[in-house]
Amino acid sequence: xxxxxxxxxxxxxxxxxxxxxxxxxxxxxxxxxxxxxxxxxxxxxxxxxxxxxxxxxxxxxxxxxxxxxxxxxxxxxxxxxxxxxxxxxxxxxxxxxxxxxxxxxxxxxxxxxxxxxxxxxxxxxxxxxxxxxxxxxxxxxxxxxxxxxxxxxxxxxxxxxxxxxxxxxxxxxxxxxxxxxxxxxxxxxxxxxxxxxxxxxxxxxxxxxxxxxxxxxxxxxxxxxxxxxxxxxxxxxxxxxxxxxxxxxxxxxxxxxxxxxxxxxxxxxxxxxxxxxxxxxxxxxxxxxxxxxxxxxxxxxxxxxxxxxxxxxxxxxxxxxxxxxxxxxxxxxxxxxxxxxxxxxxxxxxxxxxxxxxxxxxxxxxxxxxxxxxxxxxxxxxxxxxxxxxxxxxxxxxxxxxxxxxxxxxxxxxxxxxxxxxxxxxxxxxxxxxxxxxxxxxxxxxxxxxxxxxxxxxxxxxxxxxxxxxxxxxxxxxxxxxxxxxxx
Ligand SMILES: Nc1ncnc2c1ncn2[C@@H]1O[C@H](COP(=O)(O)OP(=O)(O)OP(=O)(O)O)[C@@H](O)[C@H]1O
Ligand SMILES: [Mg+2]
Numbered sequence: 001x002x003x004x005x006x007x008x009x010x011x012x013x014x015x016x017x018x019x020x021x022x023x024x025x026x027x028x029x030x031x032x033x034x035x036x037x038x039x040x041x042x043x044x045x046x047x048x049x050x051x052x053x054x055x056x057x058x059x060x061x062x063x064x065x066x067x068x069x070x071x072x073x074x075x076x077x078x079x080x081x082x083x084x085x086x087x088x089x090x091x092x093x094x095x096x097x098x099x100x101x102x103x104x105x106x107x108x109x110x111x112x113x114x115x116x117x118x119x120x121x122x123x124x125x126x127x128x129x130x131x132x133x134x135x136x137x138x139x140x141x142x143x144x145x146x147x148x149x150x151x152x153x154x155x156x157x158x159x160x161x162x163x164x165x166x167x168x169x170x171x172x173x174x175x176x177x178x179x180x181x182x183x184x185x186x187x188x189x190x191x192x193x194x195x196x197x198x199x200x201x202x203x204x205x206x207x208x209x210x211x212x213x214x215x216x217x218x219x220x221x222x223x224x225x226x227x228x229x230x231x232x233x234x235x236x237x238x239x240x241x242x243x244x245x246x247x248x249x250x251x252x253x254x255x256x257x258x259x260x261x262x263x264x265x266x267x268x269x270x271x272x273x274x275x276x277x278x279x280x281x282x283x284x285x286x287x288x289x290x291x292x293x294x295x296x297x298x299x300x301x302x303x304x305x306x307x308x309x310x311x312x313x314x315x316x317x318x319x320x321x322x323x324x325x326x327x328x329x330x331x332x333x334x335x336x337x338x339x340x341x342x343x344x345x346x347x348x349x350x351x352x353x354x355x356x357x358x359x360x361x362x363x364x365x366x367x368x369x370x371x372x373x374x375x376x377x378x379x380x381x382x383x384x385x386x387x388x389x390x391x392x393x394x395x396x397x398x399x400x401x402x403x404x405x406x407x408x409x410x411x412x413x414x415x416x417x418x419x420x421x422x423x424x425x426x427x428x429x430x431x432x433x434x435x436x437x438x439x440x441x442x443x444x445x446x447x448x449x450x451x452x453x454x455x456x457x458x459x460x461x462x463x464x465x466x467x468x469x470x471x472x473x474x475x476x477x478x479x480x481x482x483x484x485x486x487x488x
Pocket of ligand 1: 169386444
């Protein structure tokens with residue numbers, strides 16, 4: 001029943017004995033029991049047979065002239081081709097069997113002469129089974145090693161893909177930011193462009209009108225016009241349009257009482273020049289038959305300054321955005337700790353989000369004095385960007401975004417709170433999972449918070465979230481002694 005392996009083919013047994021009678025006896029027994037048997041009459045023959053033919057088991061006589069069984073076995077075990085074939089020693093009862101030596105050179109068992117047929121068959125079958133099991137085990141092991149390798153390779157590929165995704169998420173976040181920033185820079189550029197064209201128009205009109213005025217006006221009147229322009233230039237009043245309307249109405253009444261004709265139009269121009277009071281000294285101009293034209297001249301003169309100051313403000317604004325952009329990814333590529341101000345990083349991101357805030361988000365900053373801390377500044381910018389972006393999305397561009405920075409023990413705490421819809425309790429435990437998103441396809445990849453958490457962990461910090469409808473707070477705690485800790 002053990003004579004063939006699982007595939008149904010017969011097991012091959014090599015029998016080695018220098019005593020011909022023994023050899024024939026064993027070959028007979030085994031063949032009868034369905035094994036394929038090869039006889040060998042000495043060690044040399046045995047070695048060459050084991051190397052050339054497929055052998056599943058060897059029955060090996062110990063006591064042989066020239067090369068004894070121990071030596072044959074030693075040689076078999078030294079050759080990678082034959083070392084796995086199980087060897088059962090044959091020893092005569094009269095011989096003193098050195099069992100220690102027999103097992104020491106690699107034998108698996110022994111049988112004694114004269115043979116007990118049942119015993120020989122039982123031992124042969126047992127060792128063939130064992131051998132088969134071992135072979136199966138080896139194959140399974142090899143298979144496992146192969147699958148393991150494949151798994152390792154797959155894991156490597158997954159990690160690379162994840163890196164790519166993280167990178168593209170970074171790019172997507174940057175892309176969204178850039179769309180807003182382009183708009184942000186375009187606005188001041190537009191203001192500059194229109195101011196420049198206004199200034200040219202004012203200059204052209206000034207040059208056109210001035211010669212005529214020199215001919216018709218007195219020196220005193222010209223001086224008054226210049227003074228009026230100067231008053232406009234120096235006026236610092238910043239009024240709401242409601243207040244402006246109110247003051248303009250009062251000014252119209254005053255002008256009417258003073259007998260100025262076309263009081264409404266004159267009040268309009270004066271209001272544009274931000275002059276609403278103290279008009280008495282300029283009455284000679286305002287009541288002049290050419291009052292509209294003279295006032296227009298003063299308006300054009302002061303307009304040069306108005307244009308100038310618009311350009312200044314717009315250029316400052318654009319410069320601030322460019323500065324923020326530059327500081328957004330200043331330390332990229334270098335995986336090194338830098339000692340920087342935490343709040344400066346937050347402000348950089350806030351500046352870049354200015355455009356979203358104008359649509360209806362009120363930003364409340366509450367920063368405690370904090371010394372600069374060691375961190376990975378660009379990666380922290382990534383954290384603030386993702387949290388602020390989520391907050392704005394949760395509020396649908398309308399509400400209050402509060403940023404609180406405090407110090408607690410050796411930790412800097414940054415709390416980003418929005419007044420948005422909140423995180424439902426049933427998904428709260430999932431929001432940090434990569435790819436978990438409640439946003440429509442194309443709007444969110446669900447990687448934002450995964451990245452945030454990884455970066456916070458890199459800083460040996462923690463991130464927590466508290467949320468009820470109308471108030472969601474993400475708290476990031478950062479170790480303020482990262483440098484010392486990572487050096488220790
Ligand atoms: N401030 C918040 N208020 C309410 N829900 C939030 C807030 N922040 C995150 N979430 C929830 O957590 C989910 C996961 O956020 P995460 O930033 O990881 O991905 P995402 O914003 O959906 O996509 P991505 O950040 O890739 O654009 C969001 O889809 C949203 O449901
Ligand atoms: Mg997000």
